[in-house]
Amino acid sequence: MVVKPPSLILIIGAGLSGLTLGRLLTNAGIPNIVFEASPPKRRQGFSITLRGWGYEALLAALGDVSLSSLQKGVASDRLIGGAGWLEHARLDNSTGEVLIAPDSASVAAFRANRNALRQWIADYGEESMDIRYNHRLKSFQSKPGSVHVEFENGARFSGSLLVAADGVHSIVRQQILPHVNPEVIPAVVYHGDFSVTREEFDRTFAPLMGKANIIAGLGDNFNTPITIADANKQRYYLDWSYSRPVKGASDPLYRPDASAEEAKQIPQALLEELGSLQLAEPWASVLNPEAIQEHSVFSWTSRYVNMPPTDFEAAAKEGVVFLGDSWHAMPIFGGEGGNHAIMDAVELAEAMTSSPSDNTAAIAAFYKRAAPRTGDAIKRTRQRFLIMHRPLAEWRDLAEKKKSLAIGR
Numbered sequence: 132m133v134v135k136p137p138s139l140i141l142i143i144g145a146g147l148s149g150l151t152l153g154r155l156l157t158n159a160g161i162p163n164i165v166f167e168a169s170p171p172k173r174r175q176g177f178s179i180t181l182r183g184w185g186y187e188a189l190l191a192a193l194g195d196v197s198l199s200s201l202q203k204g205v206a207s208d209r210l211i212g213g214a215g216w217l218e219h220a221r222l223d224n225s226t227g228e229v230l231i232a233p234d235s236a237s238v239a240a241f242r243a244n245r246n247a248l249r250q251w252i253a254d255y256g257e258e259s260m261d262i263r264y265n266h267r268l269k270s271f272q273s274k275p276g277s278v279h280v281e282f283e284n285g286a287r288f289s290g291s292l293l294v295a296a297d298g299v300h301s302i303v304r305q306q307i308l309p310h311v312n313p314e315v316i317p318a319v320v321y322h323g324d325f326s327v328t329r330e331e332f333d334r335t336f337a338p339l340m341g342k343a344n345i346i347a348g349l350g351d352n353f354n355t356p357i358t359i360a361d362a363n364k365q366r367y368y369l370d371w372s373y374s375r376p377v378k379g380a381s382d383p384l385y386r387p388d389a390s391a392e393e394a395k396q397i398p399q400a401l402l403e404e405l406g407s408l409q410l411a412e413p414w415a416s417v418l419n420p421e422a423i424q425e426h427s428v429f430s431w432t433s434r435y436v437n438m439p440p441t442d443f444e445a446a447a448k449e450g451v452v453f454l455g456d457s458w459h460a461m462p463i464f465g466g467e468g469g470n471h472a473i474m475d476a477v478e479l480a481e482a483m484t485s486s487p488s489d490n491t492a493a494i495a496a497f498y499k500r501a502a503p504r505t506g507d508a509i510k511r512t513r514q515r516f517l518i519m520h521r522p523l524a525e526w527r528d529l530a531e532k533k534k535s536l537a538i539g540r
């Protein structure tokens with residue numbers, strides 16, 4: 132019997148899921164092209180939390196790579212000798228005191244710079260990946276085993292399978308499953324980035340952050356994490372977020388319909404709200420109405436996609452498979468979406484290498500593993516939004532209970 136060589140896989144999106152899948156298929160000798168709408172130099176330099184279960188799956192799939200080599204390549208503070216250390220304590224942002232200390236069995240996780248992570252994944256193999264930047268998908272026709280895609284720049288390609296790794300606003304999903312719409316979490320989330328000299332970092336941030344790459348600040352129904360996105364010997368590149376539940380129907384800071392340009396504007400109501408907060412350092416130096424005017428700020432609309440099996444199975448019958456946020460975008464609170472995007476790619480690559488000439492079987496095997504994992508995560512992260520934004524009095528009660536439990540042990 133002659134075994135047919137696997138034919139071309141078309142992957143839309145060079146985010147974490149698309150790049151990981153492209154890299155693993157390339158390493159396994161399965162032909163693929165990754166198409167990305169953006170140019171090669173992208174912004175999105177902020178950092179994300181990589182969790183043990185996510186990075187361990189990636190490292191194993193790449194051939195038992197060591198954690199330290201991943202950390203050296205991607206940790207937010209790698210250029211100053213760090214390994215992305217994550218402090219799990221949650222601090223009262225009005226005093227700087229520890230409210231919730233981490234449990235002794237600390238969760239395996241570290242902070243990674245997103246750009247560095249993408250580059251590291253793309254580079255991790257002997258063969259170069261085929262990534263076509265500036266290719267924004269416009270439309271496609273598909274049936275099992277035969278897919279034709281067309282890009283806004285006029286380029287056309289054909290292959291055997293279309294992989295939708297094109298994020299929460301997936302064009303592929305919009306075209307094949309137009310009734311599936313992302314739902315909006317009733318959350319106000321503002322995000323800003325800025326940089327400081329090393330001296331300024333040592334003066335203002337290091338006293339509370341120490342060597343950690345994130346400082347989780349809790350307030351009365353609002354959160355103020357500050358994270359290191361990147362650092363070198365001269366400068367620290369930092370991000371802040373300010374998040375809280377929506378207050379009533381006319382909350383001026385809740386703008387889910389804002390255009391990309393509008394989302395970058397700083398509303399007067401945000402300046403007033405930040406001005407009214409009683410914050411300790413380092414939050415006071417960052418989240419103040421004067422300082423943020425110098426930062427690059429955007430308001431983030433937190434969305435989730437919860438696709439029922441009937442939908443992804445219908446798409447599979449048309450030669451389309453979803454990866455990452457395109458089928459299970461989840462609230463960013465507690466940082467899991469990027470890890471699931473990587474896990475999806477690892478699991479789909481495993482299924483495809485086990486059945487190289489039967490994409491239908493590979494897709495069915497992939498969803499059987501991935502759907503329960505991601506469905507649980509969507510529920511968990513939606514719940515986490517409520518837990519993270521509770522009144523300060525509740526946090527204090529919780530802290531007291533934890534203390535007395537520890538004494539009683």
Ligand SMILES: Cc1cc2nc3c(=O)[nH]c(=O)nc-3n(C[C@H](O)[C@H](O)[C@H](O)COP(=O)(O)OP(=O)(O)OC[C@H]3O[C@@H](n4cnc5c(N)ncnc54)[C@H](O)[C@@H]3O)c2cc1C
Binds near residue numbers: 143147148296322456
């Ligand atoms: C502020 C913030 C903080 C976060 N923190 C964490 C965290 O700590 N931990 C964590 O695990 N997750 C975190 N996440 C979530 C995580 O970033 C996402 O879940 C993850 O990036 C999803 O990966 P993806 O590959 O599915 O999609 P994306 O990363 O969105 O990639 C999709 C790619 O497709 C491209 N694309 C879109 N449309 C087209 C088109 N028509 N044609 C071609 N290309 C297209 C896009 O340009 C993009 O590069 C965070 C998200 C945000 C916004």
